[in-house]
Amino acid sequence: MRAEGLRGKDLLDAGARFERSPGVFARMLAPGLHKVLDRIDAGLERGAIHGTLPDGTRRTLGGREPGFTAEVHLKDWRALLRLATNGSIGLFQAWEAGEWDSPDPVPLFALFMANGDSLGNTGRSRGPFRLAARFAHWLNRNTPAGSVRNIHAHYDLGNDFYAQWLGETMSYSSALFADKGMTLDQAQRAKIAAVAQRLDLRAGADVLEIGCGWGSLSQHIAAEYGAHVTGISLSDEQLGWCRAAPPPARGSVEFCKQDYRDARGQYDAIASVEMVEALGREYWPTFMDCIASNLKPGGRAAIQYISMKDSLFDAYARSADFIQAYIFPGGLLIRTSDFRALAAERGLRWVDQTDFGQDYAATLRLWRERFDRAAEAGKLPAGFDDRFVRLWRYYLQYCEGGFRGGGIDVHQVTLVKER
Numbered sequence: 001m002r003a004e005g006l007r008g009k010d011l012l013d014a015g016a017r018f019e020r021s022p023g024v025f026a027r028m029l030a031p032g033l034h035k036v037l038d039r040i041d042a043g044l045e046r047g048a049i050h051g052t053l054p055d056g057t058r059r060t061l062g063g064r065e066p067g068f069t070a071e072v073h074l075k076d077w078r079a080l081l082r083l084a085t086n087g088s089i090g091l092f093q094a095w096e097a098g099e100w101d102s103p104d105p106v107p108l109f110a111l112f113m114a115n116g117d118s119l120g121n122t123g124r125s126r127g128p129f130r131l132a133a134r135f136a137h138w139l140n141r142n143t144p145a146g147s148v149r150n151i152h153a154h155y156d157l158g159n160d161f162y163a164q165w166l167g168e169t170m171s172y173s174s175a176l177f178a179d180k181g182m183t184l185d186q187a188q189r190a191k192i193a194a195v196a197q198r199l200d201l202r203a204g205a206d207v208l209e210i211g212c213g214w215g216s217l218s219q220h221i222a223a224e225y226g227a228h229v230t231g232i233s234l235s236d237e238q239l240g241w242c243r244a245a246p247p248p249a250r251g252s253v254e255f256c257k258q259d260y261r262d263a264r265g266q267y268d269a270i271a272s273v274e275m276v277e278a279l280g281r282e283y284w285p286t287f288m289d290c291i292a293s294n295l296k297p298g299g300r301a302a303i304q305y306i307s308m309k310d311s312l313f314d315a316y317a318r319s320a321d322f323i324q325a326y327i328f329p330g331g332l333l334i335r336t337s338d339f340r341a342l343a344a345e346r347g348l349r350w351v352d353q354t355d356f357g358q359d360y361a362a363t364l365r366l367w368r369e370r371f372d373r374a375a376e377a378g379k380l381p382a383g384f385d386d387r388f389v390r391l392w393r394y395y396l397q398y399c400e401g402g403f404r405g406g407g408i409d410v411h412q413v414t415l416v417k418e419r
Helices: 011-018 026-041 080-094 107-116 127-138 145-154 183-197 216-225 236-244 281-294 309-315 322-326 336-345 357-376 388-406
Strands: 048-052 058-063 067-076 208-210 230-234 251-258 267-273 295-308 350-357 408-417
Touching: 026 058, 026 080, 048 107, 058 357, 067 107, 080 322, 080 357, 080 388, 107 388, 183 216, 183 295, 183 357, 208 388, 216 230, 216 251, 216 267, 230 236, 230 281, 230 322, 267 309, 281 295, 281 336, 281 350, 281 408, 295 309, 295 336, 322 388, 336 350, 357 408
Parallel strands: 048 067, 208 230, 208 267, 230 251, 267 295
Antiparallel strands: 048 058, 295 408, 350 408
16 A cells, blocks of 8 residues: 555655746846747747747737647746746746646747747746756766666656556556547557557567556567567556556466666567667667667667657756656657667667557547546545646646657657677
8 A cells, every 4th residue: 555645746846846936037147038028939839839928918829821729818927937938848837837838838839849949948947947957967977876776766666656547458558549539548558559569579479568567568469479588677556556466367477677788598588668768868879789789699689669750859868858857857869860879789670660649649638638638536535635636737738749749759660689
């Protein structure tokens, strides 16, 4: 049983490290607030923001070419100060403080992402704020001990919490809407089947799943192919759920608490679904070493991962954003070109890449609808206060907007170890 009390506190406390009040900067920058709006206006090549300013006047930013259209009510000029100095972290803090609002923030987030190249550093943390955010993110780096702490903060919020909105498969990764009209559960099963099919398995194959989540993929591989699967995770909550599940009708599954860096074996196939985003850039080579050393010659690895657009990656990686501050401590999205080069250096051939970012946007929308229904019906477990509920809703909206705007994407790829 979980201890009673405030849940999600680790995430909220970690986010507090990134909070920076404009303070003296507010007095220095106040005369130039309209210049912040001017910079956003100039950077919006497509789409528009229709805004109401604190004095009640209306202003439209962009609007020169078709694109996402957002409605924003700016209630306090400090929101612009936070955005100009602390980027997406400041934008969230301003929203939480009630300094801006929108009937639907998703188009706003999509608009910023779709115009990421032309906006440049507008809306990114800068100066001492960027350095402070980068240092706070560095404190969350994924050393062996740091990984345990970071995984606990997010994934050990409780199985009873995630079960309210993830769906029947308990898949915390993008679904694959192979056919229009699919439900969330059908699309998640389609994703699981697509990953498994990449492994080209035979009965009795030995398979490693790195970051097994709540076990649906491992269970499917064992039952469908008669394989022997080892699933590893650092989340006590997830492992408890996995171990409580009935054994598969065919094959076998063993769930272990283990860091991927400690994996030692020879496997016919390896699967990993949206685990690499939790590593941080300095550990990408270590992950690829793990794949190469644990995969038999001729073996196949199926990887599902989330990427940041190449042209936006360097600016993104130089600081920390809202997701890294409040949701996934220590995380970093992947740059495909770097990841692919690391695979090639280790004799892993990159084949059959599939991109389906808009399916992730649809997944996030369905998760949010389920989450909101659970919250409104009072079905969320005890211990999650209103502040956490608002944070989680904002997170799901923020990510949906990112995928709709096209700056982030999700992929499946097969890595083949050369003989």
